[in-house]
Amino acid sequence: MVLLKYHELFIECLADLLAAEPVLRMRNFVQHSDVSCLEHCVCVAYLSLILGRAMGVNVRRATRGALLHDLFLYDWHHHKRKGFWPHGFTHPAQALQNARRYFELDPVEEDVILKHMWPLTLRHMPLTPEAAVVCLADKLCALAEVFGIYRRMRPQILAFMEAEISDTGLKKT
Ligand SMILES: [Fe+2]
Ligand SMILES: [Fe+2]
Numbered sequence: 679m680v681l682l683k684y685h686e687l688f689i690e691c692l693a694d695l696l697a698a699e700p701v702l703r704m705r706n707f708v709q710h711s712d713v714s715c716l717e718h719c720v721c722v723a724y725l726s727l728i729l730g731r732a733m734g735v736n737v738r739r740a741t742r743g744a745l746l747h748d749l750f751l752y753d754w755h756h757h758k759r760k761g762f763w764p765h766g767f768t769h770p771a772q773a774l775q776n777a778r779r780y781f782e783l784d785p786v787e788e789d790v791i792l793k794h795m796w797p798l799t800l801r802h803m804p805l806t807p808e809a810a811v812v813c814l815a816d817k818l819c820a821l822a823e824v825f826g827i828y829r830r831m832r833p834q835i836l837a838f839m840e841a842e843i844s845d846t847g848l849k850k851t
Contacts, residue, residue: 713828744812
């Protein structure tokens with residue numbers, strides 16, 4: 679069943695990641711309001727696909743990096759920071775470390791993950807068009823989630839997740 683406009687292409691880019699346990703574990707963590715980290719990453723990946731197609735970037739790399747961009751795997755609302763810098767500054771490096779541990783990444787996908795919080799992470803400016811697209815998509819999704827605009831798009835994303843992501847018994851959104 680086609681649930682999203684670029685459903686087939688989206689699956690083609692992400693099928694292996696959407697079946698991977700570390701990615702599914704993101705279901706257990708809240709990102710913004712009642713949106714899980716996994717739902718947020720699916721949303722950012724899908725928006726990156728739409729924007730990336732329009733801008734002519736490599737959508738496979740953009741969507742794969744986008745799906746892993748917040749793979750920090752902890753509840754950031756109750757996370758005790760290890761050093762001076764809060765979650766907003768440190769989680770891209772943590773997500774990259776986890777993503778490297780579980781998946782084979784190419785340099786563009788690494789750029790996407792590490793640079794997605796720019797300009798907050800001032801020194802980590804996106805150097806690839808794919809990273810720039812995901813950086814933008816992440817901000818648009820976060821704003822949409824926080825201000826309730828995401829509600830309009832949400833049924834499609836949730837239906838996609840229900841249909842395409844296997845249930846591992848972990849908490850669902
Ligand atoms: Fe993030
Ligand atoms: Fe994000």
